Amino acid sequence: MSWETVIGLEVHLQLATQSKIFSGSSTRFGAEPNTQASAVDLAMPGMLPVLNEQAVRFAVMFGLGIDAEIGRRSVFDRKNYFYPDLPKGYQISQFAEPIVGRGEFEITLEDGSTRSIGITRAHLEEDAGKSLHEDFHGQTGIDLNRAGTPLLEIVSEPDLRSATEAVAYLKALHSLVLYLGISDGNMAEGSMRCDINLSLRPAGSDTLGTRAEIKNVNSFRFVEKAIQFETLRQADILESGGRVVQETRLYDAERDETRPMRSKEVANDYRYFPEPDLLPVVLEESWIAQLRSELPELPPAKRARFVSDYGLSTYDAGVLVDSRALADYFEAVARDCGDAKIAANWVQVELLGQLNREDLDITRSPVPPTQLAGLIRRILDDSISGKIAKQVFEAMWQGEGDADQIIESRGLKQVSDSGKLEAMVDAVIKDSPDQVAQYRAADAGKQKKLIGYFVGQVMKASRGQANPGMVNQLLARKLGDNQQDA
Amino acid sequence: MITMTVAQLIQALRDREFSSVELTRSYLDRIAQRDGELNSYISVAPETALAEAEAADRLLAGDSAPPLAGIPIAHKDIFCTRGLRTSCASRMLDNFVPPYDATVVERLRHAGCVTLGKTNMDEFAMGSSSESSYYGACRNPWDSRCVPGGSSGGSAAAVAADLAAAATGTDTGGSIRQPAALCGITGIKPTYGRVSRLGMIAFASSLDQGGPMARTAEDCAILLGAMAGHDARDSTSMDRPVPDYRAALSLSLQGLRIGLPREWFGEQLQSAVADRIRAALRELEALGATLVDIDLAHSELSIPAYYIIAPAEASTNLARYDGVRYGHRCDSPRDLHDLYTRSREEGFGDEVQRRILIGTYALSSGYYDAFYKKAQQARRLIRQDYLDAFGQVDIIAGPTTPGPAFRLGEKTDDPVAMYLEDIYTLGVNLAGLPALSMPAGQVDGLPVGLQLVGPHFGEAQLLAAAHQLQLATDWHQQRPPATASTGDAA
Incomplete structure (x- = not known):
């Protein structure tokens, strides 16, 4: 039964x-x-x-x-x-x-x-x-x-x-x-x-x-x-x-x-x-x-507001409202950096991941909301890539200061100077004749895949600091130009 | 000097006729002489009393002496006194020295009173004869073969025999008024909530109320003024201003409507007592009061209701005496159950155990509705009778007890006969009203008490009526024969 x-x-x-x-x-x-x-x-x-x-x-x-x-x-x-x-x-x-x-x-x-x-x-x-x-x-x-x-x-x-x-x-x-x-x-x-x-x-x-x-x-x-x-x-x-x-x-x-x-x-x-x-x-x-009027916003209402005001998924909103301290943390970051979705992502993935690994409560996070917002702002204004940002976050966790200080002292600022990038792109194209030939022989569909190799080489040469969007544009143009030249 | 009233003593101390130390020493000497026979004190505190008297004399020498500076009084041994054993007349608390004062004790200390000692009583205030004390029965100064009443019998006997200028008592079902009546003194049970219960060892929390016992209504007014008032540490204490009871004593009786409950003048009342009460009522009439017959239709419910409610509350109030933290603990308990049962069996006397059993039974599942709940319904009816009566009359008057003091041992084997002693007093506690008892002459050489009951917070009117009657009569000045023959120095 x-x-x-x-x-x-x-x-x-x-x-x-x-x-x-x-x-x-x-x-x-x-x-x-x-x-x-x-x-x-x-x-x-x-x-x-x-x-x-x-x-x-x-x-x-x-x-x-x-x-x-x-x-x-x-x-x-x-x-x-x-x-x-x-x-x-x-x-x-x-x-x-x-x-x-x-x-x-x-x-x-x-x-x-x-x-x-x-x-x-x-x-x-x-x-x-x-x-x-x-x-x-x-x-x-x-x-x-x-x-x-x-x-x-x-x-x-x-x-x-x-x-x-x-x-x-x-x-x-x-x-x-x-x-x-x-x-x-x-x-x-x-x-x-x-x-x-x-x-x-x-x-x-x-x-x-x-x-x-x-x-x-x-x-x-x-x-x-x-x-x-x-x-x-x-x-x-x-x-x-x-x-x-x-x-x-x-x-x-x-x-x-x-x-x-x-x-x-x-x-x-x-x-x-x-x-x-x-x-x-x-x-x-x-x-x-009087007591009723003084009640704080409670989880169900807060979750609904996070969905409607910040465009978060119900699941993400549910995770973030789990504790009042976490919800407050998230809102502080979102307000400060201006992009709630990226803020939600960083808080849930990087911050909570690290807190869980070290068995810390949000109230004892070594990275305060202002610092995390500062980091996100540098991603948004293209100063650093998402990948570099994770390095900066690690350093902030270790107490090395805020994002700008770490980017400065470690020299992690993204390279967006077109002259410098063009020189790097040229050098990679020059050092990779076989791949260039393969690329030029391929149809447009395959080229999209093959370009990844060149991007990787440029990023490697720049130790990750090259602005990936600009690198893509430059590569597409240069590889295409040469094709036309030939 | 020890035969003087509190009012007279206040004046005499201020006029330097004698010092508080001299006065205190006189009382202590008198206790040493006389209390071997009466057993009105459980503990006497000569050293601290004399030290307090010295301190009072210093204050009296200046101009900021508190109102009762240097007046020697006794506390019923139910009021916790810091550093002075407080036994509640029980073996259970024979070794208990409180680290705190009851609010009543604290207030009287601040008012300048000197504490002579702690008076005898029925164990845990359960009784009407002061015979159930672990420290032996107390005796009536009018006739030492008789009981002084109870449970505040020690306080009544001490005041009547000039072993204290005044004393404190507590009244759960008549425990101030009945001994006051049987010893020929004046005592008032205030409205429930008028006097703080903090530090007053609980018998039945919803009924217990502390009050003064003294020679005259005027003395009661003086003492009550010092004892009464709101205490934030007692949630049932009322936040209400305390009137100047002494100033109100001059209120005339002209036009006062006095209700006489028919139920109080029935066959229970001994006819000689009824005669004394009627004579006192005629005096009140002569002073301008009008007598009106009234009904308190549910009077007969007060004994059954009281003997459910009081034991029910007592059964849980006394659960704390378990031999674990303080008080009596049996020798080498085998286990927890043995510790509880033997400590309590040895620590509590028969009457206390009887009431714990009755109360436990009344609250038990399956009996609660039939007993406790019914008793509470009866209590509401009794209270409503009184409230209705006070729509027609200003105060209610009648006998305090059905008869004068009885012989020691006469009722100890018959609890129900003992319970009938309180037939006229219990309803007042169930209704939470103020009531006093005052002397109204004698029957066969034993005092008889007139009871006056007022509406809630009507203490001033009651005290005034009693004072006016005492100005016109001398019953309150009659002394026990042994006292009269002692021939005091003052």
Whole structure:
């Protein structure tokens, strides 16, 4: 039987606020354990939460970014369970009335097709601390630096159908939150963690199968592998006539498998109820409108604009809008050099190629947009050929200065002086009697091919600096002239 | 001097009749003499109290002394005090010394108060008799065989027995008013949100409110003025100006409409108490007030609603006491589960455990709608009754408790009988209203309390009514017999 995979994702996104969601402690990553834990974070007696307005702003920006319903009134709830890294014995979260309601999110797959993924809701909550098992012989250390870090939990509808779609969704979400500036998106530091709900059903069926939840997967690659493994596991069970058990599983990256969590690690009844220490969050229309007006241009709109304003292909535009920094880089180069298509080509081929080879982010490119635009301008005004330009780019990458300095100091300026070029052309014709004879004997169609040899010789003699257009013209004339002379 | 009111002490200190150090020392001596029997204090802090008194005397020598400079008070042991053990009368926090002051403590310090110590109470404020304290029961100064009420019983007993000029208390379902009534003093529970809850150890967050307990309404007005006000660190604290309560005390009772809920004068009320309350109401009438019968139709829902909501909130508020970061931890736990269960079993007393269990049950999936949600609906009805009543009357009056102080041990084995102690006070917390209790004479040598309830943020009117009544009567000046016979130097 053929099975359809049905996937819904819950993404826990760490919001990039300076301080925690309910206390003034810093959220900086990597500090000494428990140096960023205040009396509120430690749940000392009598301490009370105070909501960080920035976290609310970021959550609403996300909602506006996916055109979702914004909860005009949202309520915090207590989610009760005991765990040593959960200091209050409850997590402050949102249950019945989240800050972001239903929305839609468009993803683009590798074949260029698009799919719309439903967002069920997104709600604010606080992160727990960390239990450290390794460094304490037979004991557990607790680091509460992370306790109280603001999270936005983004819940999708079961609209995803494969590992590829799930990864495309996560990448698009990642790109969106970076555009919005609401998260640093640093997966390695846990800024974006994912729970996967997955079930199978016979292809064509409308009803959902029994699902398993895979907790806390923290990279695109692991999401892909966990889904692949879990899909096969459930298919095996169903094929052999078994039934999938609804349960919570863990993905073990080392063994590349999912396995059930111990029942102890799963709390059954969270006893949610409204958090009496916090008032409902009531948002004014004018405040929401203000935020909406301040939203940056987001990937779909930017991609459309790149196609219409710069004449780029949808594919090229898609690559360039992948990150806001890359799109900004491209636009700076395009504006500065005046030719968007050549700018797009250089950014995608040379610049991204080099960045990828050295595993650098666009924000750390050693070549700033002004330098790349300067280089392109020299191509456009025929100062250098495309081939020489690649040499100049290499030198700029090494920090040798801007294009003009490198062209000057390396003597790479294209030779367009007709006297000099004519002398070179004459010398090549003189040194190649056999080829000249062959050329002159050929018909017009063959001549077009044979002329390449002479161009190559002239370029070689000029160490690549001869203006190729002029060389072609001169050669055509000289070889033709002599033919006439003869 | 220790029998003087706060208002009198402020004047006397300013007139240099005596110093704050002398006054503080008198209270400390009195505590040493008398508190062995009463057990109204959990901790006494003589050294810091005398140092604070010295500092106050220096300020009093200049002209920029804060309003309460040098006044020795006691804090209920539910308010966190920096550097001074704050136990909440629980073994769980027997070793807990907060590195911070509660906002209430901080404000009273800034106003110049001297902290004598921390008063006894029911464990985690859960009780109406102050018998559930880990540090032993507190006793009533009027009759040491009787309870002082609770949960702020230590504060009430200390003020009644002249072991402090005034004290702080907290009131979740009557915990300021009921002990004030049973010990013959005046205490006010302010509107929910009037006084910051930061640093006040939470019992039931949506009901808890701190307030002053003192000999007179005037003293309560002075102290409340210093305690109240917005605190950005408590999201439920209201950003609203604090009136000058003391200046408002002179408001006349002429034309004041006082509502008498029929439901408060039913068969639960002991007839001798009813007589005392009616006598007090006649005095109010004589001062120009009009008495109007009103209905609070959903009164009978307040006990069931309260005993779902308060334990529900408490069950999660007390989850933080897990033996992990501070407080009691059991010896050599075998594993995490053992650490949790044994630390909590050993750290919490019976009543606290009972309420955690009730609350956990009420919030459990499948029971939430039947209990917690229903209780919240009842709460809205109770609140609406009060709001409707305040359309007809300015304040509401009645008994604080059904009877006077009862004997130690009399109700400890019958939680429901204990819960009925708060039958007239709980609704006020559910509705978030301000209410005070003041002395209204005695029954068999034990004080009886008159309760006055006001509309939200109507503290000034309540205090004025109580003050006018105290100007016209002397019930608030009657002293426990043991105190009277001690014959104080002042």
